[in-house]
Every structure is written in structure tokens, then in C-alpha cells.
Amino acid sequence: MWHSPYKLYLYPETIKQSTDENEKAIGDFSSISKTLKELDFIGTKQGERRYTTGKNFVSLLTFMGCSPNIELEPQENKPYCYIEIIIEKEAKFFSGINIKAATCPECKAKITDIANPAVENSVCTNCKKTFKTNRLNWRKTAFIAQYCIVIGNIYESEAIPNDQLLDALKATSLTEWRYAYIREDGN
Ligand SMILES: [Zn+2]
Numbered sequence: 070m071w072h073s074p075y076k077l078y079l080y081p082e083t084i085k086q087s088t089d090e091n092e093k094a095i096g097d098f099s100s101i102s103k104t105l106k107e108l109d110f111i112g113t114k115q116g117e118r119r120y121t122t123g124k125n126f127v128s129l130l131t132f133m134g135c136s137p138n139i140e141l142e143p144q145e146n147k148p149y150c151y152i153e154i155i156i157e158k159e160a161k162f163f164s165g166i167n168i169k170a171a172t173c174p175e176c177k178a179k180i181t182d183i184a185n186p187a188v189e190n191s192v193c194t195n196c197k198k199t200f201k202t203n204r205l206n207w208r209k210t211a212f213i214a215q216y217c218i219v220i221g222n223i224y225e226s227e228a229i230p231n232d233q234l235l236d237a238l239k240a241t242s243l244t245e246w247r248y249a250y251i252r253e254d255g256n
Contacts, residue, residue, distance in 0.1 A: 073148035073222035074165075074253040079230055080217035083244040084160045084203055097216055097242055098156050104241045105218070110234060111152045115143075119153040126150065130220075130228040139222065153219040162186040164211035165251035167225060171205035173198070180205060186213045209249045225250040 098118065105111040110129050111120035122141045132139075140149040162183045170179035178195035183202055185191070191202045203213050218238075220228075230248055238246045 075148075075222060075224045076165075076251050076253070077220040077223035077228060077230075078163060078212065078217050078249050078251055079220070079235075079238065079246050080163075080212050080214040080249070081238075081242050081244045081246055082203075083242075084213055084215060098154055100241050101154055101216075101218065101238070104237050105152065105154075108234065108237055115151065116153070118155070119151055122150050122152065126152075129231055129234040130223075131231050132228045133226060139227075148222040150223065151221045153221065154216070155219055156216045157214075159187040160213050160215045162211065162213050163217065163249070163251060164207070165253045167210050167250065167252040169208040169210045171207050171211075174200050174204065183213065207249065210251065212247065212249050223250070225252065 102111070102118075102120075105120075106123070108129060109123040109125040112123040112126075113121050115121055121143060126141065127139075140147060143149055143151075164182070168181055170181045172178065173180060173193040173196060175193060175198040176196035178193060180193070183191055183205075186202065189202060190199045192199050230246075235246050
């Protein structure tokens with residue numbers, strides 16, 4: 070079983086939004102998968118956009134703790150690490166049950182959801198002032214993106230992407246990449 074509620078996400082800092090950009094984002098799938106393949110971060114294809122871990126998977130992440138409990142080989146009965154590239158039609162808000170609320174830049178009200186992630190500016194439900202949606206700080210537990218890379222079965226702060234991986238993605242997509250840990254409801 071490949072599914073695990075614990076995931077590490079890599080996502081581009083720049084959010085693509087318009088219809089024209091949608092096509093570019095789809096184009097990005099082939100360039101991103103090519104980059105990940107060249108790095109040997111991904112292995113063999115398992116689904117339309119899902120891959121097993123490649124030979125350099127472990128060396129392109131920095132694992133915290135002395136003996137990470139990760140399963141790299143596909144298993145029938147327990148979760149294992151895999152990589153999936155996600156492309157959405159428009160920018161989407163990604164979050165899970167571990168979300169840490171962001172705060173409104175004006176009134177500091179807690180924000181735990183974004184009504185319309187595809188729109189650049191959001192209105193605070195508390196003070197009614199406008200703020201740039203992607204400026205909010207979710208402390209690595211949520212983000213807005215149109216496309217991203219999921220690394221399945223990585224626990225919160227268990228591993229961080231290293232500079233070689235982030236730099237290669239930046240060179241491919243011409244934007245900085247960030248990361249977040251999202252835990253889904255497992256039931
Ligand atoms: Zn506010």
C-alpha cells in the first residue's frame with residue numbers, strides 16, 4: 070500500500086494562475102519529472118504521476134534523527150515512501166489536520182483556511198482588510214500551489230529536502246521551492 074497520511078510536500082514559491090499558465094504548469098510536469106529522474110530522486114513509474122523512490126532518494130533529503138524509520142521498497146501491507154507530482158487546474162490550498170494557523174498581517178486574527186486560493190488577494194474575515202494570500206506564514210503546515218511534489222510516508226520534520234534537490238527544481242521552474250509537512254486524517 071502506497072498511501073500514508075504523513076507527507077512532505079515540495080512546492081514552488083510562485084503560484085501560477087491564469088489559463089495560459091495552466092498549460093505551462095502541465096508543461097512543468099515533464100520538466101519536473103525529467104529533473105527528478107536525472108537526479109535519481111524518482112525511480113520507476115507506478116501510476117500516472119507516481120513513482121517509486123530512486124537510487125539517490127535518501128541522499129537528496131536530510132534525515133533528522135539517527136535511524137530514520139522509512140520503507141523504500143513497495144510493500145503490500147505497510148506504507149512506504151513514494152513520490153507523486155500533483156498538477157491542479159488552478160491554485161489550491163493544501164493543508165491537513167496538523168495545520169498551524171497563519172495570522173492576518175493587519176489584525177493578527179488566526180486564519181486556518183483560504184476561501185479562494187486562486188486569487189492573489191484575500192480579505193480578512195475579522196478586520197475586512199486585504200492581504201496578499203501567499204504572504205501568510207503557515208509554519209510549514211499549509212501552502213498554496215498549482216503544482217507540487219508529494220513525498221509520501223515522511224513524518225513531520227523527519228526529513229528536509231537538501232540544497233541540491235531544491236536548486237535543481239529552482240533551475241527547472243525558475244522559482245524558489247519551499248516545503249511543508251501535511252498530515253491527513255488517517256481514517
Ligand atoms: Zn485581519
